[in-house]
Amino acid sequence: MATKYNFEFNLSERSINELTRNLQNYHRDLKLAKNYILEALADFTMEEVKKNIADTTSPGTSTGTLLSSIKKSPILNDTIRIYTDLAYAKFVEYGTGIVGAGATHPKASEAGWVYDKNEHGERGWVYMGPDGEFHWTAGQEGHQFMYRALETLKSKYMEIARKVLRERGLIK
Numbered sequence: 001m002a003t004k005y006n007f008e009f010n011l012s013e014r015s016i017n018e019l020t021r022n023l024q025n026y027h028r029d030l031k032l033a034k035n036y037i038l039e040a041l042a043d044f045t046m047e048e049v050k051k052n053i054a055d056t057t058s059p060g061t062s063t064g065t066l067l068s069s070i071k072k073s074p075i076l077n078d079t080i081r082i083y084t085d086l087a088y089a090k091f092v093e094y095g096t097g098i099v100g101a102g103a104t105h106p107k108a109s110e111a112g113w114v115y116d117k118n119e120h121g122e123r124g125w126v127y128m129g130p131d132g133e134f135h136w137t138a139g140q141e142g143h144q145f146m147y148r149a150l151e152t153l154k155s156k157y158m159e160i161a162r163k164v165l166r167e168r169g170l171i172k
Contacts, residue, residue: 033165037164041080042082052143066089071083071085098115101116102141105147124138
């Protein structure tokens with residue numbers, strides 16, 4: 001697909017004026033395309049996060065609440081946030097206890113994450129499960145659903161941006 005702009009010109013006044021108009025319109029359209037690119041990147045990231053949640057959950061474990069909690073904010077200062085407001089999501093992301101510490105999240109120290117905060121060690125702890133029964137655990141590995149989505153986005157963002165720019169007729 002050709003772009004909707006012609007940037008060829010000669011040194012005539014008419015040609016330079018047309019080039020100036022085209023450049024101004026192109027600049028305007030690029031500014032508008034920025035929001036379309038941000039939305040496309042956010043949508044891609046949300047899908048990756050949800051896919052990661054579904055792919056890393058143990059069989060028989062419910063993911064519905066966590067999956068449905070993934071949201072995106074409106075664009076503000078050229079930023080869209082992908083987030084969850086579930087308090088327990090960070091435990092799923094980073095992991096817990098000595099089990100989580102055995103497979104440390106790549107951003108754990110940067111986030112100030114402590115794996116065996118209560119120093120349960122190998123003796124673990126008991127918790128009330130959703131089935132109303134008590135269960136023993138030494139923690140869980142982190143699923144890194146947000147981190148892995150970000151890593152995938154890093155390898156795909158240019159492809160996504162180019163697709164949006166092509167669809168809007170701003171690049172070939």
